[in-house]
Amino acid sequence: MDIHYTPEEQAFRDEVRTFLKNKLPEDIATKVKAGKHLGKEEMVRWQKILNEQGWLAQSWPVEYGGTGWTPVQKHIFDEESSKAGAPGVVPFGVSMVAPVIIKFGTEAQKEYYLPRILNQDDWWCQGYSEPGAGSDLAGLKTRAVREGDHYVVNGQKTWTTLGQYANMIFCLVRTDPEAKKQEGISFLLIDMSTPGITVRPIYTIEGGHEVNEVFFEDVKVPVENLVGEENKGWTCAKYLLTHERTGIAGVGMAKEALSKLKSIAWDQKKNGRPLMEDPLFRNRVAQVEIDLMAMEMTNLRVLAAAKEGGAPGAESSMLKIKGTEVRQEIYDLMRRAVGPYAIPFLPEFFDAEAGEGPEVGPEYAPPLAGRYFNNRKLSIYGGSNEIQKNIISKMILGL
Amino acid sequence: MDFNLTDEQRMLQDTVARMIREQYDFESRMKLLEEPAGYSKEIWSQFADLGLLGIPFSEESGGFGGGGVELMLVMQEFGRGLVVEPYLPTVVLAGGLIESLGSDAQKEALLEPLIGGELVMSFAHGEPQSRYDLSHVETKAEKSGDGYRLTGRKAVVLNGDSADKLVVSARVSGDVTDSDGIALFVVDANAEGVTRRGYQTVDGLRAAEIILDGVQVGADGVLGEPGKAFPAIEQVVGRGIAALCAEAVGAMEAACGWTLEYLNQRKQFGVPIGKFQALQHRMVDMQMHTEQARSMAILAASRLEEDYELRERTLSAAKALIGQAGRFVSEQAIQLHGGIGMTWEYAVAHYAKRLVMIDHVLGDTDQHIERYVALTDNQAEGEAAGAPLAANA
Incomplete structure (x- = not known):
């Protein structure tokens, strides 16, 4: 060792x-x-x-x-x-749909889509969640009916991240409504410019536009856009979830955020001294720093074990939980570090050209409260942290 | 970066694991507590026969030449078995100080029998007022003939009741909390002027309050240069911290194992209680704390030879996290067991006690977070956070 x-x-x-x-x-x-x-x-x-x-x-x-x-x-x-x-x-093309195409796709699909993903010709988004299918993903209702050499798709997807930029969407759709939940699902690749698709923005808690709703009304999708076998889409979905996800713990992002937190806390003053010298605040920073130190090691251990042919999927649930908890804690401390300057809501700041500073408070302050609220998503998306605990409980602990 | 054990490390791990599994089941362990010294002399000599007492010592001192990882592997298995033999006080602490500061003659006279299992020692350092401050030494050492006379009081000396010899810290100069001016002495536990009050600890070990009333130590009992012992004390205590962290991980694994088994077997409302999601998630949390603790134990063990700041920061971070994790695992193990987890006859109660008490040995979570902060502030800010995890020394 x-x-x-x-x-x-x-x-x-x-x-x-x-x-x-x-x-x-x-x-x-x-x-x-x-x-x-x-x-x-x-x-x-x-x-x-x-x-x-x-x-x-x-x-x-x-x-x-x-x-x-x-x-x-x-x-x-x-x-x-x-x-x-x-x-x-952006993970949807290169890290999500591509491994599925490589594993389950036809030669034609591989030859067509993979170079386009690498060359940035296509921007992919993910059509998984629906209004009625969140944690219970297999409860999805979007329907695809085979008609000749096409599927006709009707339904609604939601939480489609950066869907406003996408020209392609990979979707889980129900092709057999009679089959048991997981068994009637298929994995379809859909061109976003097909008639019948509407994208509507969802504005999130901090005022940003990252996620969307996508509506499908009699959308015709060529049969050759099916990945894997019909009604076996759940296998693709599961593969995608358990496919090695090195970055899931977000160690690099967390370290960068921590370093930023510290520089803010050195700059901010409390009773005329740097906030970083306040024992209470300093203690909170040290706690999360130590937690992150352990998580980095845990991350490396788990990934090394997976590489040796050890356990793949379920351990990454642990990384997801711990990684998101640590990052949420850091974003929380960043917001608290700026005191009253967490309060102003300055949406124009986010889109302003680089270098153009706001006049309200220190230049690092405006995004912090918004980032804190935005990052509440971390413990919800990609399978909520509670779902991850269910997975660990079942797959690792055998409960 | 490689997390695989070498063949030798794996063999060591297997050897200790087998011994603990075969001879150290819970009932046997509880019987050992009734032995006069609070542990089994027979098992101690088996440790010696297996070479375990020589693990951290260099080959020239007659040891195995093991590093932090070897120590970790041994202590982790000891944690699993809730081993009560005085490995930490004798081998890691007292033995470590002798190897670090002792003359050739002292090493020969003391380490050989120690490694052979014939000499059991303790490190008498903490005092009634010192809490976790390593530099707080009120005990005085006054020149007397060609040696010293020691006067003072030592507190909660692990294994101090039955040790043959003690490594005692005392002050030759400076104020009570100065790190400069501390000396170490090897004192025969039955020497004139030594009074011991032994007792059992909450977690089934033994310790003693020791009064030193003008204890005469000859020149051959002085360890290293008088007044300059502090860096060695800090370094050896650091190794003790790494050892405790590894032991805690072993104990957490065992506590999780017992709890998981119980969740599968205990039925209420007609189903195993492990079917209830509230309990499943708690069990997952226990497991996650244990994995985080394991990561820190590995980090601590791996950085024992690094430069001062990186080493000590890591050790404090590890001890702080493991104190918290240990407490979480203990409390939840008891909670998930319900009433049975509260009983003396059930193993989980004893793992819980050991885990919580580990936080009281060599500095608790608060102490080490404070120390971590002090050590971190010495570094260029920002660099600490962004620095690679394990840069080559």
Whole structure:
């Protein structure tokens, strides 16, 4: 057992740092660090740069253009990218639908979609949740009826993240309403420009527009857009959920957020002294820092075990719970750190051009309360933390 | 970065695990508490035969040359078995100080029998007023002939009631809380002027209050340079912290194991209580605390040879987290067992007591968070948070 990075791993870290220093556009990094919203163009620009480097598809098999990185390498990349202010890769195409296509898709689907994902020709979004199917995902009702060489899709998806930018959506749809819950579901790839699709924004608690509702009214989808077998879509869905998710703990993001929290708390004053010297606040910061230290180690241990052929899915539930708890705690402390300047609501701040500072309070303050509220999502999405506990309870503990 | 054990480490783990499994079931353990010294001399000599008493000592001192990971593997199994033999006070603390500061003659005279299981020792350092402050030493050492005379009182000395010899800290100069001016002495536990009041601890171990009334120590009993012992004390206590963290992880695993079994077997309302979601989620929380604790125990064990700040920060972080995790696991193990978890005859109660008491040994959660903060503030801010987890030393 040796927790030190090997010379090769150190060299890799240097390589990543150099790459980020040379290739990460400054305007994007500045916006990310200031907590401003990125637009589609910026996200696509960065993902194209990653792709040119061959570093976009970190978890794909090498023969499809994957990096072949070890869990430790992915961890290093994650850590360095967050530190440099690189945006996270939008997961829906490269990390979600692509592994499913690679595993269950036809040769034609692989040949068509995979290069388009790498080249940023398609922006994918996820059609899983429905108004009546959240944690109980298999209760979904969106119906697809086979008519000749098409399916006709009717129904509604919701919480569709960045659906406003997407031209493609992967959907779980019900193809056999008579079958038992999980058994009548299929996995369909749908072109968002097909007639009958409507996207409506959902504005979230902090005022932002990340998620959407997507309505399907007699939408015709070619049969060749079915992935895997008809009525076996649940297998794809489960695979997607248990597919290795290195980043699920969000260690890099948490470390970056913690470092920001500390710099804010050194800048803020309480009784004329830095807030960071206030024993009560300092204690809270230390608690979460220690928790994060342990989580980073847990993350590396779990990923290393998974790589050795050990347990895959259920352990990542633990990482999801702990990772989101730690990040929520940090965002909570950030909001509290700025005291009364958490109060002003300045929506224009998020979309302002990088560098254009607000006049209200310190420049780091405006996003903090919103970010805190926005990140309540962490313990809800991707399977709520309660659902994750059900999974651990069943899969690991056997209860 | 590699989390796999080497073949040798795996063998060590298997050896200790087998011994604990075969000889240290709960009933046997409870009988050992009635032995005169509070532990089994026979098991102690089996530890010696297996080479366990030599694990942390260098090969030239007659030891196994093990590092933090080896110590962790042993202590984790001891935690699983709730081992009461005085490994921490004798091997890790007293033995560690002798190896760190002792002359060749002292090492030869003391470490050989210690590793062989014939000499049992204690580290008499804490005092009634010192709480967890390692530099708080009121006991005085005054020059006397070619040696010293020790006067003072030592508190809650683990295994102090039956140890053959004590490593005693005393002050040769400076104020009560100065880290400079502390010296260490090897004192025969039955020497004139030593009075011991032994007692059992809440978690089934033994300890003693020790009064030193003008105890004469010869020149051969002085460990290292008088007045300069503090860095060695801190380092050896650090190893003790790593050992306790590993022991706690073993005890947490066992407490979780007992609890999980109980959830599957105990029926209420016609079903095993493990079918109830409130209890399932609590069990998951226990497991998650245990995994976080394991991560910190590994980190602590792996950083014992790092530079001062990184090492001590990690140890304080580990002890702080493990104190909290241990308490959570203990309380929930009792809660999920219900009434039976409250009974003396049931193992879980004893794991709970050990886990909670570990937080009272070598600094509790509050102490170590405070220390972690003090050590962190010495570093350039921001760097600490963003620094890679385990940069090469």
